[in-house]
Amino acid sequence: MKEVKLGVVGVGGRGIIGSFAHKPKDGVRVVAGADVNLEAFKKFKEQLGGDEIFETDDYRKLLKMEEIDAVFITSPDFLHEEQGIAALEAGKAVYLEKPMAISIEGCDRLMETAYKTGSKLYLGHNMRHMPVIIKMKEIIDSGIIGKIQAVWCRHFIGYGGDAYFKDWHSEQKYCNGLLLQKGAHDIDVIHWLTNGYTKSVVGMGMLSIYDKCERRSADTRGDASWHDENWPPLSQKGISPIVDVEDHNMIMMQLENGIQANYMQCHYTPDSERNYTFIGTKGRIENIGNEDECEVHIWNQRGPRKTPDIIHKLKPVAGSHGGADPSIVNSFVDFVRGEADAKISPVAARNSVAVGVMGHKSMRSGGNLQTIPSVPQHLIDYFENGQIK
Numbered sequence: 001m002k003e004v005k006l007g008v009v010g011v012g013g014r015g016i017i018g019s020f021a022h023k024p025k026d027g028v029r030v031v032a033g034a035d036v037n038l039e040a041f042k043k044f045k046e047q048l049g050g051d052e053i054f055e056t057d058d059y060r061k062l063l064k065m066e067e068i069d070a071v072f073i074t075s076p077d078f079l080h081e082e083q084g085i086a087a088l089e090a091g092k093a094v095y096l097e098k099p100m101a102i103s104i105e106g107c108d109r110l111m112e113t114a115y116k117t118g119s120k121l122y123l124g125h126n127m128r129h130m131p132v133i134i135k136m137k138e139i140i141d142s143g144i145i146g147k148i149q150a151v152w153c154r155h156f157i158g159y160g161g162d163a164y165f166k167d168w169h170s171e172q173k174y175c176n177g178l179l180l181q182k183g184a185h186d187i188d189v190i191h192w193l194t195n196g197y198t199k200s201v202v203g204m205g206m207l208s209i210y211d212k213c214e215r216r217s218a219d220t221r222g223d224a225s226w227h228d229e230n231w232p233p234l235s236q237k238g239i240s241p242i243v244d245v246e247d248h249n250m251i252m253m254q255l256e257n258g259i260q261a262n263y264m265q266c267h268y269t270p271d272s273e274r275n276y277t278f279i280g281t282k283g284r285i286e287n288i289g290n291e292d293e294c295e296v297h298i299w300n301q302r303g304p305r306k307t308p309d310i311i312h313k314l315k316p317v318a319g320s321h322g323g324a325d326p327s328i329v330n331s332f333v334d335f336v337r338g339e340a341d342a343k344i345s346p347v348a349a350r351n352s353v354a355v356g357v358m359g360h361k362s363m364r365s366g367g368n369l370q371t372i373p374s375v376p377q378h379l380i381d382y383f384e385n386g387q388i389k
């Protein structure tokens, strides 16, 4: 079998997932990386076990390498559209991190480019590979809690002040907002598990904590590393000079299949968890924990009692994000080899961005109901058909 040669754009931070794919003995090799911060290559090469790669600070040079079959794009959100389109036009298969882009139009341009060029497009929604999400999907699909009517998701982000208010994440021009940045995952999970997309959304959000913390100067580099001792949130230091994203986000979604859902995200809780409740016509499920040891509780009998009617206990799976990262990377390599379909359609990724964009629009304009623009039919058909015209 021909060796699959890979490039990684944005080798720092999330670029680590490129190294999960690097398995020369199995015919998959990372041969190049691009990053504007050349210091990031040191750690990345350690992650590759010391193997040498072509290094550049200009991603276009990497895309010119004919030998490269596929690229991971793990740069900040505002670059996904430009770099994703350039990679598709260069004929590379693309693993594009979530969120697909920071505007609906940007997502649509990416999908049009994939359609026009025929280059393969795969979206990095790794939560679709998380055991607890897969378990909840299995339970819902089994019918044990009847037909889903309502979904609630509470998202506690204990590391919010560390990770999202000290670097590019703190500005709308780089990520649009954190409802979109983080919530793209959860909105997609809600769409996937309920088998429907949102048709309209209303939102409320505010910035009430991190605008009051000590700032770094504009000429100091932001340090977004996590430290449990940064507590309570108002004691955070080194916050970005510009913060114009919300630290509390709430949206309510009307899905086209009649289901109603909400998603609530807070960046100053002491703990971190995504807690979903799916309520059907015959009961409800709820996850307790979303990585490592976690449980899915099923309540499907009426009456007072202290424990759920059924408890599914999930054992930890090796690998980051509850084993989801190695799993999604393997799935992408299979996709590049033509051995598997994309686990998430670009249409689904675009629709999660669309809810984030319109949710932010609603919360920034007095909570008005916003309608989600639909995806052009030829793109729906193309991606439903496995990216074949």
Ligand SMILES: NC(=O)c1ccc[n+]([C@@H]2O[C@H](COP(=O)([O-])OP(=O)(O)OC[C@H]3O[C@@H](n4cnc5c(N)ncnc54)[C@H](O)[C@@H]3O)[C@@H](O)[C@H]2O)c1
Binding pocket: 009, 010, 011, 012, 013, 014, 015, 034, 035, 036, 037, 040, 057, 059, 074, 075, 076, 077, 079, 097, 098, 099, 124, 125, 126, 167, 181, 321
């Ligand atoms: N799916 C997940 O679980 C998950 C987790 C973390 C991050 N992400 C996504 O990964 C992306 C990166 O996030 P991060 O936290 O690693 O950010 P980061 O800022 O820590 O790292 C981004 C890297 O891209 C580099 N970069 C910046 N501009 C560049 C350019 N023009 N060309 C090449 N490289 C450039 C930076 O120097 C840095 O090394 C984001 O889109 C984020 O949403 C996804």
